[in-house]
Amino acid sequence: MIRFEEQENAFYLDNGRITYCFGIAKGRWLESRWFGRHIRRIGGSARPRYFDRGFCSNPDPEDKKFSLDTLPQEYPGMNEGDFRSPAYGIQTADGRRVTRFVYRDYRILPGKPPLTGLPAVYAEGEEEAETLVVRLEDTATRAQLLLYYTIFREYDAICRHVEVVAGPEEPLQLETLMAMSLDFPRADYDLLTLSGAHLQEKTITRRPVTADSVTLESSRGASSPQQTPCVLLTDPNTDEDRGRAWGINLVYSGDFRAVVQKEPFGGVRVQMGFNPQTFGWQLAPARRFVSPEAVLVYSDAGLNGLSHTFHRLYARRLCRGYWRDRTRPVLLNSWEAFTFSIDEEKCLSLARQAADLGMELFVLDDGWFRNRTDDHRALGDWTADPRKFPHGLGNLARKIREAGVAFGIWFEPEMVNRDSDLYRAHPDWIIRSPRYEPVPSRNQFVLDLSNPAVCDYLVESVARVLQETGAAYVKWDMNRHITDLGSAWLPPERQRELSHRYMLGLYDVLERLTARFPRVLFEGCSSGGGRFDAGMLYYMPQTWTSDNTDAVCRLQIQYGTSMLFPPVTMGAHVSAVPNHQTGRITPLATRFAAAMSGNLGYEMDIRTLSEAEREEIRAQIALYKELRETLQQGTFYRLRDPGTGNEAAWNFVSADGQTVVCCAFRILADPLRRTTAVRLRGLDPEADYRREGDNAVFGGDELMESGLAADPLRQDFTAAVTVLHKV
Numbered sequence: 001m002i003r004f005e006e007q008e009n010a011f012y013l014d015n016g017r018i019t020y021c022f023g024i025a026k027g028r029w030l031e032s033r034w035f036g037r038h039i040r041r042i043g044g045s046a047r048p049r050y051f052d053r054g055f056c057s058n059p060d061p062e063d064k065k066f067s068l069d070t071l072p073q074e075y076p077g078m079n080e081g082d083f084r085s086p087a088y089g090i091q092t093a094d095g096r097r098v099t100r101f102v103y104r105d106y107r108i109l110p111g112k113p114p115l116t117g118l119p120a121v122y123a124e125g126e127e128e129a130e131t132l133v134v135r136l137e138d139t140a141t142r143a144q145l146l147l148y149y150t151i152f153r154e155y156d157a158i159c160r161h162v163e164v165v166a167g168p169e170e171p172l173q174l175e176t177l178m179a180m181s182l183d184f185p186r187a188d189y190d191l192l193t194l195s196g197a198h199l200q201e202k203t204i205t206r207r208p209v210t211a212d213s214v215t216l217e218s219s220r221g222a223s224s225p226q227q228t229p230c231v232l233l234t235d236p237n238t239d240e241d242r243g244r245a246w247g248i249n250l251v252y253s254g255d256f257r258a259v260v261q262k263e264p265f266g267g268v269r270v271q272m273g274f275n276p277q278t279f280g281w282q283l284a285p286a287r288r289f290v291s292p293e294a295v296l297v298y299s300d301a302g303l304n305g306l307s308h309t310f311h312r313l314y315a316r317r318l319c320r321g322y323w324r325d326r327t328r329p330v331l332l333n334s335w336e337a338f339t340f341s342i343d344e345e346k347c348l349s350l351a352r353q354a355a356d357l358g359m360e361l362f363v364l365d366d367g368w369f370r371n372r373t374d375d376h377r378a379l380g381d382w383t384a385d386p387r388k389f390p391h392g393l394g395n396l397a398r399k400i401r402e403a404g405v406a407f408g409i410w411f412e413p414e415m416v417n418r419d420s421d422l423y424r425a426h427p428d429w430i431i432r433s434p435r436y437e438p439v440p441s442r443n444q445f446v447l448d449l450s451n452p453a454v455c456d457y458l459v460e461s462v463a464r465v466l467q468e469t470g471a472a473y474v475k476w477d478m479n480r481h482i483t484d485l486g487s488a489w490l491p492p493e494r495q496r497e498l499s500h501r502y503m504l505g506l507y508d509v510l511e512r513l514t515a516r517f518p519r520v521l522f523e524g525c526s527s528g529g530g531r532f533d534a535g536m537l538y539y540m541p542q543t544w545t546s547d548n549t550d551a552v553c554r555l556q557i558q559y560g561t562s563m564l565f566p567p568v569t570m571g572a573h574v575s576a577v578p579n580h581q582t583g584r585i586t587p588l589a590t591r592f593a594a595a596m597s598g599n600l601g602y603e604m605d606i607r608t609l610s611e612a613e614r615e616e617i618r619a620q621i622a623l624y625k626e627l628r629e630t631l632q633q634g635t636f637y638r639l640r641d642p643g644t645g646n647e648a649a650w651n652f653v654s655a656d657g658q659t660v661v662c663c664a665f666r667i668l669a670d671p672l673r674r675t676t677a678v679r680l681r682g683l684d685p686e687a688d689y690r691r692e693g694d695n696a697v698f699g700g701d702e703l704m705e706s707g708l709a710a711d712p713l714r715q716d717f718t719a720a721v722t723v724l725h726k727v
């Protein structure tokens with residue numbers, strides 16, 4: 001799949017469907033040539049002509065037409081005449097930021113080597129992928145940049161990351177480091193981003209790439225609900241089903257920066273990596289630093305095509321472990337029903353009723369540990385509150401299992417309240433500068449995970465509870481962002497390393513815990529989808545998508561999240577009405593249709609339901625279990641975007657193509673257009689499909705071309721779920 005063409009001086013990564021190509025210009029610089037649909041040979045038919053342009057410096061004095069400022073570059077530096085956004089900034093021992101990295105050599109490795117200490121897409125066998133490592137060397141310090149590129153046989157994705165090795169005799173200081181940089185050829189693109197806020201995560205914004213730069217970033221200590229480390233570029237006419245689309249996503253959960261820069265001569269530079277605002281790293285001579293990984297996907301089957309590659313790749317080669325290929329349990333979570341006032345008796349009565357309704361897992365959320373009466377205290381002290389749980393958690397978990405459901409539990413391990421034994425014992429374990437009062441958020445502070453003793457404490461305190469309870473599930477929460485970036489553990493000259501060291505510490509904790517408890521299902525959470533990113537999925541195969549459980553809001557949030565992540569990764573719960581976040585009252589059936597489109601759970605006091613509601617929920621869960629394989633492991637097609645109108649729709653197709661589930665939503669009632677038809681996707685046009693309910697039979701071609709009509713009720717916030725079987 002990877003070859004070097006001597007005559008063209010070019011590397012090709014090619015799996016027969018996509019081609020990624022870059023060359024070596026003048027024997028030194030790496031020149032981006034192509035990333036897109038498979039092309040046999042990149043002869044340069046569209047290569048821009050180079051002119052002697054004003055203000056363009058000429059690293060080859062003999063060739064005034066050649067300037068790095070106009071060359072499409074693969075991994076551009078600074079101070080050499082490319083004044084666009086640099087991929088790295090390195091300060092050498094003399095305090096200067098001038099380097100000259102030049103191409104040296106390359107290696108091709110079978111498979112895909114892991115990234116030590118960092119989450120990454122993996123290959124299961126050496127035959128699945130090939131990796132190219134291109135070595136650049138600085139002519140003065142002999143520092144090296146190793147550019148890694150992996151291509152997969154089965155997935156239309158390229159994984160890139162970078163390693164920096166300081167020269168044998170000279171330390172260096174990393175100030176900026178991108179995991180990837182790529183110059184797209186001259187063309188007009190649309191840029192799609194997934195930004196938002198707490199309660200409104202991953203909203204799709206689409207705009208043309210015009211002049212100047214767009215910067216997406218987080219300096220919050222988490223990928224954040226405000227941004228997603230992801231850039232989607234499309235041709236202007238690309239839609240869900242047709243047209244070219246490129247997606248770049250960072251496999252990282254901390255601070256990041258993504259740059260989309262349209263340059264004056266027409267090309268577009270895209271970069272993703274660390275946020276220089278909170279990044280810095282000292283490298284002693286000969287020491288190595290590894291960047292996070294960026295995943296680059298190309299599709300010419302529109303945004304659905306792009307998402308399908310992300311979904312398949314992430315579900316099969318980013319998520320790991322016992323749960324990767326297994327369907328996930330239907331759960332009941334205690335939070336919205338009880339918040340902090342949870343106790344043994346409530347847990348047991350809830351668990352019994354949950355089992356009776358067909359649920360499979362009871363999750364004890366926040367409020368279970370000593371003195372946790374509200375959000376002012378106790379974070380950090382991970383032992384059960386004897387007043388709420390007089391017989392201990394081990395006993396509770398056993399009784400819950402006896403009631404017929406598995407037991408799961410919530411933690412927020414990265415945090416501490418001042419009013420806690422942990423803080424009283426280790427006030428120096430929080431992230432802060434000793435000269436200022438640290439800024440609280442939700443009354444809590446962030447533990448300094450750059451300190452190995454803190455990481456050990458977290459592993460041991462979580463492990464103790466998991467051992468005691470035999471828990472089958474953990475919800476891992478993180479409810480504030482990081483301010484006061486300062487560590488009592490790190491020396492002054494390493495303080496800028498804190499935000500990345502925090503992530504390395506967290507990843508280490510998660511690696512140790514998931515290895516020790518391989519059967520436990522971990523669900524990530526950060527006040528909802530505040531850290532719903534590819535980095536976390538490596539450790540936890542599902543994430544709580546949003547604290548906003550309103551069915552109408554969820555349509556947009558889940559639609560946006562599905563750009564990158566498959567529905568099986570999205571925690572989605574049916575909650576009580578009026579909804580806690582919006583006050584909206586939506587029908588139970590609509591709440592279910594939204595939640596079954598993700599990884600289904602319930603989050604309400606089911607003891608207060610009417611008999612009719614109980615029966616409805618029992619039927620919902622039975623239906624979900626029947627369709628679970630299709631919903632969790634099938635292919636998901638977005639059909640209608642709730643961000644652009646009054647409707648939303650999507651359909652799932654099972655892996656064997658036999659079952660199709662279509663969910664169509666109408667937000668506000670429409671007196672004129674009572675019926676809506678949506679054109680399904682992913683069906684066999686030659687086959688016929690039988691609709692469950694009335695047994696009507698329609699051709700796949702008709703369902704995809706003419707569509708499937710749903711008759712919404714005459715009311716607001718309706719949903720129609722249609723199940724079709726191939727005949």
Ligand code: DGJ
Nearest residue numbers: 335365366525527528547
């Ligand atoms: C934020 C989470 O998103 C909620 O689901 C809940 O777990 C609370 N934290 C508990 O404090």
